[in-house]
Amino acid sequence: MSVRTRFAPSPTGVLHLGGLRTALYNWLYARRHGGEFLLRIEDTDRQRSSPEHIRALVEALQRFGLDPDEEPLLQSSRVERHREVAHQLLESGFAYHCYCTPDELAAMREEQRARGEVPRYDGRWRDNTGPPPAGVKPVIRFRRPDTEEVVVRDWLHGDVRYLDSQLDDLVLLRADGSPTYHLSCVVDDEDMGVRQVIRGDDHLNNTPRQLQLIQALGWTAPEYCHLPLLLAPDGRKLSKRDEATDALHYLRAGYLPDAVLNYLARLGWSHGDREVFTIEELISRFGRDGLGASASRLDPDKLIWINQQHMKTAAVEVLCESLESQLESIGLNPEDGPPLEEVAEAWRERAETLAGVAEAARWAFSHEIELDEKAARKVLRPVVREPLAAVRAALAALAEWTAADIHACIAETAESLGIGFGKLGQPLRVAVTGGGVSPPIDTTLYLAGRARTLERLDVALGYIDARIAAAESAAQG
């Protein structure tokens, strides 16, 4: 069985997470089986589609690395072919002209609803033999075949049966000659050679109609897989207005693309007890076997955890790329500080996202630091004045500014003063970073650089002196 999958979004907004997951599954399946993954932009709704949206969509997919194997196909470029097929259906008797006006149809549905019936086209123009009414542009409707039932064979749901009587004659070509979704979709999938249709559950009910169309055209139906929907953390439907629905939001927030993909892959698919996968591992393991049929909620905590796991093992260049933009986005200059690789290595195991790294590393890139009031009061006390002054002198005299030398220097100073390493570490940390949390103290000082370190130690010493003075005057007064 040849494998050709496709992702067919309508460019009506940003790429949302559900769409990204659908794209991912299609992409993975194609990769896994040595097939092709295609991208088709369903832009036939001109009112809601725009070139910007199309570009954003293609770009978003690209940023996650889900590149299609062929040029993306714009559905709008294919209307001639769609019309051709509609007329072919007309000639073979599988379609007919319907002269109902939109108002007339609305009224018909209204009546049917009022009577408690399922709103459905009643076929009033199905077998018309008389002359067409003047002044009304007709639509072309599909004459659905009179079979008993239509069976959708689905990877996840097995055989889903639809009674033919539940389906109605759908519009193929609008009064203005433009094709509708069902027609375009079926024709394009056929012409693109798509063999596996992996899409959202919301299309399951569309499938029997498309199957009938395919049958009327004498084509071979692809395999179908209707994926369960993604739900918001609270179990409700994902709202498009929610920022967290936008796939690119996660990149902006400092998540690694592969981590987001890993998380999404595990939502609705599993492989034993494994949680963390590289893209390569996903490609070699992904398949219909592990797919689940029930809807799943987004869990921000788990995404964070997956991201941490990926941060620990990602190539440092990947980390740097994201870190650079994260630093810029909080107004810091990536050039004005230690090498990004060193920063990334120092924090890859102690931050949740690259945004977190940038924030935590702020003191290594800015010239001014803010002393955290609480930490300073707790740590920068009069008793550490002498030890701190001693390390400052030792550090100033250090021949090489490396983490190892810094470590030895601090250790020696501590020993000569008869105090523990830890007694010196925390004051140094608060003095240099302004806060009580940072990578190991030797790394921290190394990252800060000698100039910044000495400068800030002087500031801290001044702070302590002021404290001593204030305490003395309080004692005297």
Add this chain to the structure above:
RNA sequence: GUCCCCAUCGUCUAGUGGUUAGGACACCGGCCUUUCACGCCGGCAACAGGGGUUCGAAUCCCCUUGGGGACGCCA
């Protein structure tokens, strides 16, 4: 309303007639530790309800309930 889909810890899930119902996130303890993390160890916690089928059901069938989707000259 009609049709369709879904249902195991709070969440993601493993499980396909016989398991002390497993793992992961989160949460709570503890260990490690110069801070913070990482890591390690342990704990809490689930088969929606009711009927069948069977020697035996989380697993198969039916009903109920709950959640979701579709019923357009949108895609």
